[in-house]
Amino acid sequence: MDDSQVLKERKVVGVVGGGTMGHGIAQVFAQSGFEVKLNDITSELIQAAVKRIDDNLSRSVEKGRISKEEKTEILSRVVPIRDLEDFRDALFVVEAVIEKIEAKTAVFKTLDKICSKDTILTTNTSSIPITQIASLVSNPQRVAGMHFFNPVQVMKLVEVVKGMQTSESTIETVRLMSKKLGKTPVVVSDSPGFISNRILCPMINEAIFALEEGIASKEDIDTVMKLGMNHPMGPLELADFVGLDVVLDVLEVLYREFQDPKYRASPLLRKMVRAGYLGRKTRKGFYDYS
Numbered sequence: 001m002d003d004s005q006v007l008k009e010r011k012v013v014g015v016v017g018g019g020t021m022g023h024g025i026a027q028v029f030a031q032s033g034f035e036v037k038l039n040d041i042t043s044e045l046i047q048a049a050v051k052r053i054d055d056n057l058s059r060s061v062e063k064g065r066i067s068k069e070e071k072t073e074i075l076s077r078v079v080p081i082r083d084l085e086d087f088r089d090a091l092f093v094v095e096a097v098i099e100k101i102e103a104k105t106a107v108f109k110t111l112d113k114i115c116s117k118d119t120i121l122t123t124n125t126s127s128i129p130i131t132q133i134a135s136l137v138s139n140p141q142r143v144a145g146m147h148f149f150n151p152v153q154v155m156k157l158v159e160v161v162k163g164m165q166t167s168e169s170t171i172e173t174v175r176l177m178s179k180k181l182g183k184t185p186v187v188v189s190d191s192p193g194f195i196s197n198r199i200l201c202p203m204i205n206e207a208i209f210a211l212e213e214g215i216a217s218k219e220d221i222d223t224v225m226k227l228g229m230n231h232p233m234g235p236l237e238l239a240d241f242v243g244l245d246v247v248l249d250v251l252e253v254l255y256r257e258f259q260d261p262k263y264r265a266s267p268l269l270r271k272m273v274r275a276g277y278l279g280r281k282t283r284k285g286f287y288d289y290s
């Protein structure tokens with residue numbers, strides 16, 4: 001297949017998983033003119049994802065960024081799909097399901113069976129090696145990481161991750177696709193945490209250690225990083241935003257893969273995850289969102 005074909009508007013793109021990241025990914029593709037097939041494990045989850053996109057677009061209408069007609073058009077390009085079999089005509093797929101290898105395995109094995117051998121298969125994983133995910137399909141050259149940032153609609157970066165077997169042409173297509181979505185792509189070799197989470201999660205972890213050691217209050221730790229380093233959110237606020245379970249998952253991967261104690265997760269982080277205090281999504285993390 002000519003790679004430029006996939007980048008044309010109205011082409012079919014598949015997004016698997018409509019959660020925090022998936023709904024945002026589907027939205028940015030639809031805004032860029034693609035026909036987006038959006039799948040999740042239940043109809044309720046798909047409807048919830050479409051509703052989130054609808055709400056985001058309504059906000060854009062209110063702010064005068066798009067017209068009501070444009071909103072209707074964008075939304076009409078998001079097609080809820082209950083059965084992955086309907087991804088048959090997708091030329092480009094982004095997987096954004098939960099960070100469990102079993103879930104990703106099921107998705108990639110199915111995509112391998114139903115999509116064309118040329119379909120570019122990408123994953124939004126933040127911690128699972130791309131090389132491992134690529135090994136699940138018969139043609140691993142067309143698998144790459146496409147790591148978006150939360151909130152996807154706002155954040156400009158996409159890490160384009162090259163697995164051991166990913167071809168140069170796949171990387172080029174994913175890079176051009178990211179640009180088409182209005183993002184800035186950065187190409188990274190498959191390595192634990194890529195660049196973003198290798199730097200971000202140890203920083204958050206250090207902030208949690210500082211809190212645990214009683215060096216300062218959570219508010220003061222966040223204020224230091226916001227006012228001293230001009231970060232939009234302090235590290236503890238950001239941990240709540242990303243999800244404490246996600247931060248812990250990434251740290252576990254860094255610790256295991258590099259065998260380096262500098263990535264040891266703070267006991268307080270572990271305790272909070274065990275308690276189910278995962279941040280905004282459970283309405284309780286370092287801060288209370290009830």
Ligand code: 3HC
Pocket residue numbers: 056059063125126148149150151152153154155196197200232233238242246
């Ligand atoms: N979904 C969609 N849009 C959102 C949003 C959301 N959840 N949250 C905020 N926005 C939009 C708002 O609509 C607003 O857009 P507008 O001004 O054009 O209407 C814009 O973002 C700014 O929002 P606010 O004015 O309400 O608030 P802030 O100025 O405080 O910005 C923020 C919010 C953009 C979330 C900002 O605090 C920020 O940049 N925080 C850091 C985010 C970050 O670091 N993300 C990366 C996390 S790491 C990751 O995702 C990788 C993973 O692997 C762990």
